[in-house]
Amino acid sequence: MNGLGIHLLLELKECNPKLLNDLEFIRQALKDTANDVGATVVGESFHRFSPQGVTGILAIAESHISIHTWPELEYAAADIFACGSTFRPKEAAEILVAKLESRSPEIIEVQRGMTLQAIIG
């Protein structure tokens, strides 16, 4: 079963909390992840919140990678949306898990645009 895109929701638990609060680390981690899997980055938006936490979003050609971090809970909610064969989302997920040193990751996979793929497939 294939849809127009794969959407992975990453529940990244038991991460290294120092990394989760480091805006520049998060920015570089997402960019390196995108580059490592052959994704073409077209835009970005990164923000650090007070007293803690980072939001980061990379816009990729018709796709995206986003992350929201809770350093105080050693937790990050990330998602990776990949349409077609633009890049390899599961490989990107594995890289991100490793970079954030998550010892208890869970990945939810959702196929997007399913019936539409049937129309054009």
Next chain:
Amino acid sequence: MNGLGIHLLLELKECNPKLLNDLEFIRQALKDTANDVGATVVGESFHRFSPQGVTGILAIAESHISIHTWPELEYAAADIFACGSTFRPKEAAEILVAKLESRSPEIIEVQRGMTLQAIIG
């Protein structure tokens, strides 16, 4: 059951295809949706692709709204991530459905950071 955040995945089928290919319309639609539900926008990234299609992402305080459009299929894949009570994601979803004139929307709801909420709740 409450987690740290609610993540809505919007399968927006049978939209108005002209709207889906209009970068400025998509930008304004997302921004108006965010404003209407009391979300604080902290960043944005919007892109139009050739020959068609738009990607748009709004970074909101510890949350986001994203959209990827396929005008040729009258389809858009959107997602709305809202943590805590920063804004009302289901109301945002309804507004976005109406703005894009989707006649066949499906909304998938995923609770994020569930066990963590149990720890701090």
